[in-house]
Amino acid sequence: MTRPQLIYLDHNATTPLSPEAKAAMSAAFEVPGNPSSIHRAGRAARALVEDAREAVAALAGAKPADVVFTAGGTEANALALRGLVRAMGCRAALCSMVEHPSVIANMTDVESFLAVDANGVVDVAALQQRLKNMPSPVLVSVMLANNETGALQPVAEIARLVHEAGGYVHCDAVQAPGRLSFSLASLGVDALTLSAHKFGGPKGVGALVMRAGLKVTPLFEGGGQEKSRRSGTENVIGIAGFGAAAKTVPQRLSAVAKIASLRDGIEARIVQSVPGAVIHAKSAARLPNTICVSVPGVASQTQVIQLDLAGVCVSTGSACSSGKISLSHVLKAMGVADELTATAIRVSLGVETTEADANAFLESYIPIALGQAGGNA
Amino acid sequence: MTTLNTLGIAKPANKTRVVVAMSGGVDSSVTAGILAREGYDVVGFTMQLYDHGAAVKSAKSCCAGQDIYDAKRVADALNIPHYVLDYEATFQKDVIEKFADSYVAGETPIPCVLCNQTVKFRDLVKAARDIGGDCLATGHYVQRIIGAHGPELHRAVDPARDQSYFLFATTRAQLDYLRFPLGGMMKPEARSLAKQLNIAVADKPDSQDICFVPTGRYTDIVTKLRPEAAQPGEIVHVDGRVMGLHKGVVNYTVGQRRGLGVGGEADPLYVVRIDPTTARVIVGAKADMLRDAFKLTGVNWLGAGEGIAPEGIRANVKLRSTQPPIAATILPGDVPGAANVVLDEPEAAVTPGQACVFYDGERVLGGGWIAREDAKAFVPHNMRKEKAAVT
Numbered sequence: 001m002t003r004p005q006l007i008y009l010d011h012n013a014t015t016p017l018s019p020e021a022k023a024a025m026s027a028a029f030e031v032p033g034n035p036s037s038i039h040r041a042g043r044a045a046r047a048l049v050e051d052a053r054e055a056v057a058a059l060a061g062a063k064p065a066d067v068v069f070t071a072g073g074t075e076a077n078a079l080a081l082r083g084l085v086r087a088m089g090c091r092a093a094l095c096s097m098v099e100h101p102s103v104i105a106n107m108t109d110v111e112s113f114l115a116v117d118a119n120g121v122v123d124v125a126a127l128q129q130r131l132k133n134m135p136s137p138v139l140v141s142v143m144l145a146n147n148e149t150g151a152l153q154p155v156a157e158i159a160r161l162v163h164e165a166g167g168y169v170h171c172d173a174v175q176a177p178g179r180l181s182f183s184l185a186s187l188g189v190d191a192l193t194l195s196a197h198k199f200g201g202p203k204g205v206g207a208l209v210m211r212a213g214l215k216v217t218p219l220f221e222g223g224g225q226e227k228s229r230r231s232g233t234e235n236v237i238g239i240a241g242f243g244a245a246a247k248t249v250p251q252r253l254s255a256v257a258k259i260a261s262l263r264d265g266i267e268a269r270i271v272q273s274v275p276g277a278v279i280h281a282k283s284a285a286r287l288p289n290t291i292c293v294s295v296p297g298v299a300s301q302t303q304v305i306q307l308d309l310a311g312v313c314v315s316t317g318s319a320c321s322s323g324k325i326s327l328s329h330v331l332k333a334m335g336v337a338d339e340l341t342a343t344a345i346r347v348s349l350g351v352e353t354t355e356a357d358a359n360a361f362l363e364s365y366i367p368i369a370l371g372q373a374g375g376n377a
Numbered sequence: 378m379t380t381l382n383t384l385g386i387a388k389p390a391n392k393t394r395v396v397v398a399m400s401g402g403v404d405s406s407v408t409a410g411i412l413a414r415e416g417y418d419v420v421g422f423t424m425q426l427y428d429h430g431a432a433v434k435s436a437k438s439c440c441a442g443q444d445i446y447d448a449k450r451v452a453d454a455l456n457i458p459h460y461v462l463d464y465e466a467t468f469q470k471d472v473i474e475k476f477a478d479s480y481v482a483g484e485t486p487i488p489c490v491l492c493n494q495t496v497k498f499r500d501l502v503k504a505a506r507d508i509g510g511d512c513l514a515t516g517h518y519v520q521r522i523i524g525a526h527g528p529e530l531h532r533a534v535d536p537a538r539d540q541s542y543f544l545f546a547t548t549r550a551q552l553d554y555l556r557f558p559l560g561g562m563m564k565p566e567a568r569s570l571a572k573q574l575n576i577a578v579a580d581k582p583d584s585q586d587i588c589f590v591p592t593g594r595y596t597d598i599v600t601k602l603r604p605e606a607a608q609p610g611e612i613v614h615v616d617g618r619v620m621g622l623h624k625g626v627v628n629y630t631v632g633q634r635r636g637l638g639v640g641g642e643a644d645p646l647y648v649v650r651i652d653p654t655t656a657r658v659i660v661g662a663k664a665d666m667l668r669d670a671f672k673l674t675g676v677n678w679l680g681a682g683e684g685i686a687p688e689g690i691r692a693n694v695k696l697r698s699t700q701p702p703i704a705a706t707i708l709p710g711d712v713p714g715a716a717n718v719v720l721d722e723p724e725a726a727v728t729p730g731q732a733c734v735f736y737d738g739e740r741v742l743g744g745g746w747i748a749r750e751d752a753k754a755f756v757p758h759n760m761r762k763e764k765a766a767v768t
Contacts, residue, residue: 302508305420305460306507309508326463
């Protein structure tokens with residue numbers, strides 16, 4: 001069997017490795033040293049790590065010393081939520097109901113979750129009420145942009161309220177770089193999570209960027225790398241790729257208008273061609289690249305499989321490693337009916353997405369969404 | 378007109394989309410492998426039926442057991458797309474719950490038939506059609522042979538492997554869409570094909586027992602779902618004597634001899650009947666188990682005509698998967714879906730809940746579920762809408 005050409009529209013899951021990151025990583029392969037070694041080879045490796053640290057800090061509008069490299073977004077979230085709570089003596093932690101599982105998993109209390117509106121946006125007034133009745137200090141974690149719908153949270157406003165109440169704010173910003181301008185200062189948060197592979201870097205590298213003066217208790221003990229915040233020999237090659245990808249962020253941001261226009265075109269065609277199609281979080285401020293769409297009557301899984309067989313990569317809301325699908329907790333929190341949640345797919349565009357890709361997607365998707373594909377039934 | 382391909386479809390192989398139900402075992406892996414080698418557009422589907430982690434009481438796992446992993450790896454090696462379909466909820470409702478209900482009703486169920494009937498040939502067939510599949514192939518050892526009036530179900534060429542007993546409930550419409558490429562093959566042939574095709578699971582042992590009871594203790598699952606199945610009761614001799622007490626009807630099956638915990642009789646005692654309304658296990662001598670007539674429910678007919686001829690038919694019937702066929706006359710029942718079976722010679726251990734499958738030589742003519750003798754308004758366990766009322 002020859003397979004159709006691949007059309008990759010799952011950039012919120014991961015992005016293709018950028019040529020810049022690939023080149024930086026190839027160069028790093030040639031450096032044999034351990035960054036902690038005092039000899040020349042060690043110094044060369046250290047330089048790669050520190051160059052990358054500067055680039056990542058610049059991306060987040062932070063200082064190099066604020067950047068703690070981790071093995072990805074999940075670890076950075078865990079370090080923030082467990083490490084800040086312990087080191088800063090937080091007496092409670094809260095997060096929104098639409099956070100990534102790697103944030104939600106660190107909540108210890110069923111009362112920890114902040115309600116969202118129909119667009120998946122945190123109810124700020126309700127948060128304000130909650131803060132009045134909470135033991136202080138509290139740690140609040142709210143994502144910058146939702147991975148399933150692209151909806152943005154009022155992070156700066158939340159940070160202001162939480163700080164007024166004497167608390168700390170963490171922001172999972174993994175979906176934001178290259179799609180949205182932001183900085184540690186503009187958000188006003190204490191810590192934020194980044195992940196290299198969401199903007200052209202390699203998988204398995206991330207960072208927790210934290211405001212100077214904050215402390216975290218490390219997740220595990222060891223050689224004391226990363227200023228004793230994250231032990232273990234640095235992933236030099238991955239970090240080099242991360243740094244190179246961070247430097248591409250300004251270019252990526254310059255493609256945002258093009259991506260948003262492709263997205264708007266796709267959404268318009270869907271709404272026009274598929275009766276009953278629902279674009280989730282459409283009226284919210286959201287990322288330019290993310291489409292979360294339900295069509296009545298065709299299960300998400302059926303759509304994703306049919307699109308895959310046609311060479312188009314998209315995803316369902318949340319799939320576990322085996323491929324089993326559960327209903328999206330994000331859409332559920334938004335109050336979307338189960339029948340619609342069960343038919344939602346996520347289409348996420350990237351810098352390399354072309355008009356031809358968008359058209360090829362629509363050509364496959366519309367008959368599927370209309371229940372006209374398959375044929376044998 | 379295009380000639381028929383090896384699957385009997387009038388299209389070239391590479392334009393024919395074949396969905397293969399891949400369990401992660403050798404047989405379905407070989408099925409996928411030979412079809413891929415023939416150039417079909419093969420798509421692998423594996424069903425997620427239960428939480429394997431919960432089933433073996435390990436820490437909560439993200440879904441998949443070893444079998445799903447194996448199926449994925451085989452699909453990778455064959456370079457075919459592969460998907461895991463989540464049927465946990467429907468498997469729980471249509472197979473596991475009904476399995477438990479059946480024990481409560483004093484029967485001995487066959488969950489594999491329920492699974493074939495519901496999750497596999499109803500839901501998986503629909504999923505295969507939904508993605509444009511031209512047919513669904515499985516690794517079952519059974520033959521689909523085109524006869525004068527369309528596809529017929531026949532026993533496998535390898536008698537030791539024949540699975541036709543478990544497929545009696547396959548409807549004509551399902552049979553039309555299904556393909557069983559291994560039915561004409563001997564098992565060693567399949568194993569050697571697995572080696573030839575470099576299928577990693579070539580040496581994996583055949584699956585045993587009931588898939589959702591990996592520990593082998595099905596009574597745990599039944600009593601968890603239906604505590605009444607573990608309600609103690611009396612062991613009563615057919616002559617009326619109370620012989621002792623038992624720890625729940627779930628522990629007994631008609632024909633059982635071992636583990637009754639009662640004795641003192643000249644001849645060995647067997648379970649003759651289970652009375653769910655009184656929670657009594659009725660025991661007797663071997664001769665007390667003999668029956669030569671019984672009713673069937675949920676009958677599926679695959680022979681000539683619309684159903685069993687009014688004057689009845691002669692056929693060989695199998696009353697257990699492991700038993701050789703025996704001669705019988707089958708008559709239509711008084712309601713649709715029912716039948717009456719009269720055996721030429723009485724048979725011991727005609728077990729309610731098991732299937733009675735009709736054969737004409739190698740061909741499967743259909744079959745039904747053996748009904749409990751005392752059941753008046755009997756509803757077969759595979760057709761109950763709700764939990765059976767148990768008094």
